[in-house]
């Protein structure tokens with residue numbers, strides 16, 4: 001563990017000292033903002049690496065990309081940046097603040113959002 005209690009991981013998100021244990025999300029000792037968005041990216045790399053390690057393929061690496069952040073401020077306002085560029089407030093409001101990206105969760109769970 002790191003000094004703050006997070007799990008030390010390598011580029012493949014394997015926990016230090018284990019080839020078959022992966023850490024994703026806030027518990028992983030990665031020097032980046034702790035975000036659900038990042039946790040999703042970690043999960044994709046970890047799943048690929050579990051499959052690759054079982055099939056004897058080379059493991060893929062995780063690298064923090066440009067920081068993307070969308071902050072809803074009520075239904076009709078928000079601030080955000082995408083790949084380092086500041087977004088217009090109306091775009092964040094339309095893109096996130098109205099429904100907090102719930103459609104994405106429903107889609108990822110392969111379920112239909114109730115009306």
Ligand SMILES: Cc1cc2nc3c(=O)[nH]c(=O)nc-3n(C[C@H](O)[C@H](O)[C@H](O)COP(=O)(O)OP(=O)(O)OC[C@H]3O[C@@H](n4cnc5c(N)ncnc54)[C@H](O)[C@@H]3O)c2cc1C
Nearest residue numbers: 024025026027028033034035036037038039069070071072
């Ligand atoms: C106020 C706030 C706003 C945020 N807004 C955003 C945002 O807009 N966009 C974004 O991308 N991210 C946002 N985040 C960050 C995001 O919530 C976290 O990065 C994300 O939830 C991390 O997911 P995780 O699964 O790693 O950890 P968690 O979501 O913390 O899940 C860990 C789970 O483990 C459980 N647990 C802990 N200990 C034990 C135990 N001993 N036994 C069993 N279960 C245990 C906890 O109860 C919890 O349910 C926000 C966070 C906060 C606090």
